[in-house]
Amino acid sequence: MLIAHRIALAPNNAQATYLARAAGTARFAYNWALAEWKRQYETWKADTSHPRPSQHSLRRQLNAIKREQFPWMLEVTKNAPQMAIIQLGQAFQNFFAGRARYPRFRKKGVHDRFTLTNDQFSLDGSRIRIPNLGWVRMRETLRFAGKIMSATVSRVADRWFVSIAVDSPDSSHLPKAENQGAVGVDLGVSTLATLSTGEKVTGPKAHTALLHRLRRLSRSLSRKQKGSANRRKAKARLAKLHARIAAMRSDALHQLTTDLTRRFHTIGIEDLNVSGMLGNRRLARSIADMSFFEFRRQLDYKAAMRGGQVVVADRFFASSKTCSACGHKLDELALSIRQWSCPACGTTHDRDVNAATNLKFMAVSPTVSACGEKALAAVARRR
Structure with a gap:
């Protein structure tokens, strides 16, 4: 099982300069290969006697010309440009398979990263050795045991991180769930998660809490002259705030999903149409601030590691409109109604x-996959 551990780095100024140069080299190689791929593909379409582009041919082509045309590439690890072109080849494979959209050019300040193969770096406790650079301190040691596959160094705002991929022989490195029974989790906007036990978890709403400061820094950036030092500083301040918002949201989701998978073996959630929900202009910002997709992603892999399971209800499952006491289903239930009484049994x-x-x-329910809502009524009647 492939597991990635993301660790913050603590480089000095000279090391940070090298990392930025390596990330820039990888970005340039990716963009060069993408432009060359487009040109060669158009040539091949016009005349099939010409070779069709591939990441192997583009890597050989770059190696043949980089000493003369791009000598600055030799100042950083050779993995930076080569792995970038390999990743472009994988992006095209996903595009042709219908799993992703057409690859787009990488941007400076957004896609600052480069990848190392396992034979190009080594670990020693809380240090990582990078070619042509030497040892760089890490904020913690690698937690997972297994064969190290690769490492990706990336920058978020003004901080550098390394994500180390490990092929672990044990797919469950976490303790088994305490198995406090099953739990249902209802996601919302005012409250991030409501559990069937009655617990309510309020999300941090990081974007909403820091929206005033975000707007102020955005206005400040827009007023700076392009290319100036003040604009560069304002851009860095805004990037740090965005990184802080993302970190606050991620921390809250990790705490919640870890607590759920540690306590419960079976977790029931809804299959939310998030893209459709974002079409509501009044709630779009709040919905995006909760990060429902990331919640489900974390829940899936953490439950699998602890031997639990996540059961996803059908998208049209009427969880809110159905009485959990008798199974009666309402025809309509407005979003503004937060409490209601069942007309059949009187339960509030x-x-x-x-x-x-x-x-x-x-x-x-053992028949939920086959019967959907009918299984709910059957379970409710047995109560």
């Missing part, structure tokens, strides 16, 4: 807790 429900309870019933 908190909208979110009721939805989470229904998701729990769905997760433990």
